[in-house]
Amino acid sequence: MAIPFTTEPYAYRAELYAFVPDPIVSLRPVLDEDPGLPETWWKEMLAALDVLADVPPSTGREAVREEYLRRVIPEFTGHQVEDIVWTTAHGDLHYGNVTRGPHILDWEGWGRAPYGYDAATLYVCALLTPKAAARIRTELSPVLDRPEARTGLLTVCAQVLQAQDRVDFYAELAGPVREHLAHL
Template structure:
């Protein structure tokens, strides 16, 4: 999803991945390892039909919401929310860094996009869209004390980047990073659960739709499918929040830079759609 980080981060993470493979008694067979932002994570296939995700953090900052997200998702979320099975976790610390290796059941279907933001049209089978709607509906009703998007951020940043103030917020449970690189192909599988928790109602639906704006036909199909969510007035806060996140990061993240203008056009076209 992201490019390989600079040395020595890449070397450190490859060494940690080798340690993780030894600890979990698997062999690394990843032909194209998947890097996370700034080399924070490194993922790829391993023997035994597995997928190994390695996450790292400075030892004094390890733990907390993102660190525990995948584990709590495995323990709490209904099986009807399609996701890879988390088989095993291995933690260790060394040289001022903490590591968590998460061994998952391998998901054989490819993701729809290597980037979070679509830059080309994709085929979305009707059963896939149906499963998508059902998954979001089920997830939204899961009780949690986890927080995916902070209210303080919404009330501060949305007016700054969109010009809109925010009134009442209706909350529901969300994946929180529901973009195209986190959705597997033919049979829907939702990846990367580190940030799940409470968010404005419709947040995942809004994010998926807005991240498809550079592929208009796909965006229209998603918008139509998720209309029961996005047509509700309370989902407008979610749309404004996602727009804010894109515009705020547009000067430092290439795929947000490319999405910024379509997002501005969306805001202009929907400026009258306020929930209060």
């Protein structure tokens, strides 16, 4: 269903492909409290991440550019980038883009990204709530514990630190991200 809207001198068009009745997990990309998601939610999310990662990243779409991550990771995290394992990712998988279904919303940024990028985004966006972050780290361990996920995690951390002066919730995450980086 296409929904046109015009306000001079601009015209907008929104397309609704499917209505998802489930509420989103958070009104913000970051968690301010533990959302209490059941184990089945995490199993379904891991299965979805596995399916997405198996989509060949040969479409030409990029969620994260290699030149970008090779520059910002050393600059903002002090870590070096080794070999990168590329997979297909949602590219903006935070708690405002997932429902309690779970359904993954807002796909305009999907494309090639380092392995583990989406799981790392969910984890980093939970760092303001240590109890929830610990659970999420455990639930996403099948992805995050793989050595090739390190670049995805470093990319997300670098993005937070790079944008902390422009985006309020990244400013809130900057301290916990620095603390996390100190333990890597």
